[in-house]
Amino acid sequence: MKSQSTQRNLKSLLLNSEILAVVAILMALTFFLTTRGLPMVLTILVDFAVFAIITMSLNLETGFTGIPQFGRVLAVIAGAFAVGAIPGRLLAALMGLPAGLNYTIDTVQFQVSPELTAALSGSWMLSLLFLFICLVIAALSGAGIGWLTSRPAIRLREAYLGISLLAFGDFLMWVGHNWVPLVGGSTSVFVPDPFRIFGGARFEAVVIAIFLAALLVYAYLNRLTVSPFGRALKMVRDNEVSASAAGKDIVKIRTQSLVIGSMLAAIAGGLYVIYTGTVTAMGYSRLVWTFWPWAFMMLGGIGSTAGMLLGVMVLTIMRTLITVYRFEVFGFLMAWGINPLWLEFTLMGAVIIGVILFLPHGLVPEKVQSILPASRVNSILSKGFGAKLQ
Amino acid sequence: MSNLLATENVTKKFGGLAAVNDVSITVKQHTFTMLIGPNGCGKTTLINCCTGILKPTEGRVLLGDTDITGWPTHKIYEVGFVRTFQIPLPFLGLTVLDNVLGAMRNSGEAPLKAPHRRLWLKEEENNMERAMAVLHRVRLDKHWNKPSHTLGAAQLKMLEVAKGLAAGAKLIALDEPIGGVDPASADEILSHVSALKNEGLTFLVVEHRIDIAAPYADYIYAMDLGRLISQGTPQQVLGDPKVIEVYLGKGATEAC
Amino acid sequence: MAPWLATGLIYASALALAAGGITLLYMSTRTFNFAHASMATIGFYVIYTGSVLGGGTPYRYFPLAFLIGGLLGVICYYGLNRPLLKRRAVEITLMMSTLGYDLILLSVIQMYCDYLTFSRRLFPRRVSMSIYDFELLGVSAATIILPLVAIVFLTALHLFLVKTRFGVAMRATIENPVLAGASGINADRVYMLAWVIGGGMAALGGAAMSMAITGTPVLGMNSIPFMFAGAIFGGLHSLYGGILGGFVIGMTEYAGVFYLSQIFGPWVLGYRMGIPLLLMAATLLIFPRGLAGIPWAALVRNLFGKKGGIRV
């Protein structure tokens, strides 16, 4: 009896989607490492990590809670703009440099930003502290925007909410583009670089840091959602009336989900601008920061956190491959006057459609199973249910 | 026996139509109280008013000594009053077991506590034991691990009842718990309800299948067109000519 | 005529057509059609290609634009929407599938532009359709013709939906395909017709829009938030709501930015998309089902002091 159950455990461990996902990802990366070298792997990893966080946060709101979050870019912008606008100013103010409304103006930036970066690259303590402050500020502004979006989310339903969020995501981008003191308007603002201290290994360090952040977010979300809280989210998603009859405060749960999700997305936005070292308002388009995460989520499997990792990884690798090999593989199309350049859209579109048609539940379908560990479930089941009630 | 639930002159209007009109009922502790009446007389609406799904236009709803009029549904759940739905509203993406577990209390629902499994695991285990026992009684234990969207109509109804029974409330309102359920299972469900009553719970039950349900009832209220038309022990109410005329029909008269 | 009015009218008519198409598709297939963006762009390229290569006024090619839009709709229906509806896919899946379709159409548009650029020596990536327009009663013909086209078309559509059982059948089918089938409604035909009309309206909208603003391969992609906004502003459960919403969004954008920039200065220009959006958000927060969900009768009754609350 015992050996049988250990066997079953082993089997379920092997079939466990999370483990499968990790194995698949590691295999793909090893392949790239051996065939194309480290820079390629790092390139994939950094893209992967940023979008993994965003996609997982999207999944929390959409997959678990059923909020049609078509304004993911809102929270990403909140994080990116906050990190672009605030920590640099703080540091500049500390150092006695211009930090007011004109901080973001092109010509001022041009003088201030090298000094800030120089200060950071001199001290580990300062760099670390700066990074920490950036993340905290991103998280706070993300939580703020999450809370704000949760207000209409109480009243608006489905498409009404989704499209409002989508439209306001576009709008926020325009605000950043037009209001210069925020992030420099059209002429982006620099973000002082806390990773400059790594010198020549800066790129590697940033990538590893963001990658670790993504793993942490994964671990956190996994624990957060495989719990009664996660179940409550799904109840709200499946049926609000019934969920409130089961004692769930719909407003509170939707708010919690939006705040946590937006916070994570904003952290991703913050990490991204630390990585690029600059914030350009026009860079936060819905295609990149809302629709791609949606595509990743659909591929990964709505409602499954592990699936998100796999979905993001697969599509990231695919997009990189498309970029790099387009001309080699599809060059023959030029004969008909078709530029393989456009295949990126064709292929992304085809992948989205293919996934929806042939893998409707994604690579890792949502698990419909108990949140208790299998062993405990089995022991409860084996006790029989005549047990007393109440 | 003291009053557990009392409605005081509850009225609910939809536009011009008074679906519930000046209804005062009381549900005594540890009883199986039934609410009957022809279709559209306002039974479901009355329960909706009591449980916060709808806000009464006029009147008060008291649970014990607390005035719960107009409270949101989840708060009413908090104070120990749950209900089931006439047309089942399952959580389609969850398993049968999770449907039931979700209707129970667990402190792990706080997002700050949720990531720390230790803090709620024990609770969850106890809940599961109880949930399985309830499922056993409504004959769904075999299906505990199925997604609820694969259940048939009556099974969904039973699941709905199971959710209500497992919630750990002192007062449970069941809206047509045995509609579409086969007589044998229906008997089983009701006798389980009866056992729970004896353990100290209180039930308010709406049901049309008088032949099966009436024997379990302690007290019956009959409504018509939004108003109370009769109340009393089953014999009194079912023998009441008014009830027979609008509700039971001539066929049943002969039997009585 | 106020300077903004001419462009505003054309733009608003275009949005009304496009938003009406979105609403129609949503009502009949629960699909929020992202491909509306590229379908609109294709509508524009149809009249552009026609005017450049075929000659004559652009208006001659509007019916063709409608047909091609309808064809794209049919392809979307049979290739994507139908299998998904059969599977009873959820709303967001339907929505995402059209995004995939949109991306493919977008790449087709780009390829087509390549063709026009390299083989035909044209400038398809930045087109002012207004140069093909003519003058009518002292203004550009588009200012008169397009609002008329929109009104006539939308009225005809409205009548078609109201006077025949088709409108009801459409809503019935999407809500409960099983029962609709059992009632003898051919779901396939209903959905397909909706896609033909919806796709056609998208193309018409894009074609009309290009008479007011510069046509580019991303014409639709840039204006899709406004088409969507129009649809939800009006209310997704009513075709006339969608049309009204599109029109109001289009007009407020132009009128709003014009008057506000005169009052507050030209910095307002940068925030122009915020004007209709804020109006929309404010309306939706009070009436979550959009313009068509506003209980006008009750409002009016309230205004005149009669008793009885507004029910939303």
Place this chain on the structure above:
Amino acid sequence: PRRAAPAPGPTEHTVVALLPLTGALTTFGENSSKVAELAAADVNEWLTKNNKNWRMNLVIDDCATDPPTGLRKMTSWHGEGARFFVGPMSSGVAREVLAFAGANSILYASPSSTAPGLAMEGDWLFRFCPSDAIQGPAIARLIQEAGVEHLIFVWRGDTWGDGLQKATADALANTAVQIYPELVRYDPGLEAFTVQAALLNDYVGDLVRKGVSVDKIGIAIIAFEEIAPFFTAANAHPRLRQLAWFGSDGTAFSAALIGDPTASRFAIDTKFASTKARPEALVAQSNYERVAQHVYQELGRVTDSYSFNTYDIVWSFARAIDEVGYDSAKVKEILPRVADEWSRTYGASGHVVLNAAGDRAFADYNILVVNDKLVWENVGYFDSRADLIKWTRPIY
């Protein structure tokens, strides 16, 4: 395929052209991509003729004028081993990739980024066009030549437009020209301009009411191809047709303007004058004509001024790589010298002298107007060292 004829024997070195083939700058991107192909073919021909052991592998990719897309493309190609990039064209994208390029020793050279804020020493960005700090004075001088006393600004609200507007305004700061306080900045994605035109008309009306005569009022418009719809909209206001309008290198040689009857008529009426970098005394071997011809053949249009820079960038990279190998750090050191040497004779854009920040040091500007035959005509040039305009056909 796009790759320019690689021979089997020699090693291939990849140079990626990151150009905006979608989005607002498409026309520029298309021109430059054709020119980059031409340059790569020329380079490879030269390499073959001289029996060199390497060939240039030119890849063209689209960055859509979108910063994250540009960065993603650059990281992808960097992962593939590419270390040299031609482009991106817009300053926004150039800035987004700055940190990444710096940390990974990626050398990139933009044919068209002009934002003064990117004029930094020691970064990995070279710019083969002068920064706005040089074009601004040219436009300012033009405005003064026209006898304008009150200037209204309207410009495209992106990195380029904002920068050039600021540079022009700065150059006008200590002159007699007064800048109208209301500044009309429009969305770069905007495609309809009735409102903007109406506002301008209001402002002109305002000035006229204050007693300024119409011939003392000018409008400086800093725009790209949207100049055509803008003029169409402005044409609705007769008063706007009476003023002098000034453009920039964004509008010089605009094909869209020529193609639009209303707009081109408007340009003629308003003596719409645009500045355009002037190749410094082209020598006979210059590739200027070759580039212009090529684009005309391929695309049937007059190419824009930046595409000449693109040609020179590809060649400068090739010459430098030939000297020190495919090593971006070393190339970075010698690129200014190489560019100087090569372009002195062959430069399509004339002699390229890069300053300490890696930007083109100075340049003269041609003055271009649309003439009655609907062609762009060169009527004089701005001498940047002397700060004056030398007219060949005075228009004011």
Place this chain on the structure above:
Amino acid sequence: MLKINKLNSGYGKLQVLYDLSIEIPEKGITVVVGPNGAGKTTLLCSIMGIADVSSGEVEFQGNSIRALPSYLLARQGISYVPQMGNVFAELSVRDNLQMAGYLLPTAKAKKKAEQMTVMFPVLKKFIDRKAATLSGGERRMLAVAMGLMKDPKLMLLDELSTDLAPIIAEKVISEVARLRDELGITILLVEQMAKRALEIGDTAYLLVSGGVRFAGKARELLNEPELCNMYLGIKQPAAQNIPSIEGSR
């Protein structure tokens, strides 16, 4: 009229019905009874082409209808009243009735709808309300009305009496008998009020776990106390027709 031969069907991988054979004679009421989950609804779904049929034959008036979509079945004269989802909740009562008469000429549909509102006066009262706001029983009445309106040759009725007050339930069941007697409509009736159904029925099938447990005359099933007791909860001997209210415990 309807003949089902060796039917195997279910939902996706899940098989519900096993080698099921049923025959529905013309102009009679065939009653299908059985405990929950036996597959009664699945049987009707298989006829209508909604469930997944893996093998077996379904013949209607001698023609195979297995591969036909349900709208064609409706056009052949089969009317189906599902157990769940039997009204268009988002449509008004009027539109619901209009949809039910989709295949009829407009004038006739109007007349039929009129008749239905006479039969169920509630419907007339609530004619412009959304069906979603009807009470459970009112909804069921609407569903039944919609089924009756269609002027069918064969009616498939799934659990008519659920949610109905006894007085209405009785009315509906006797209406079913009247349809057979006066209009000669063939009816397949699935009922949980087994006893009453069997009384008016002609033929009966008892379905248990996806197979036929009993087939024969309806009255005969009532005379099988063991089956009645075990599966239908009918505890009294068949002779006593009327349900007693208090006596069963």
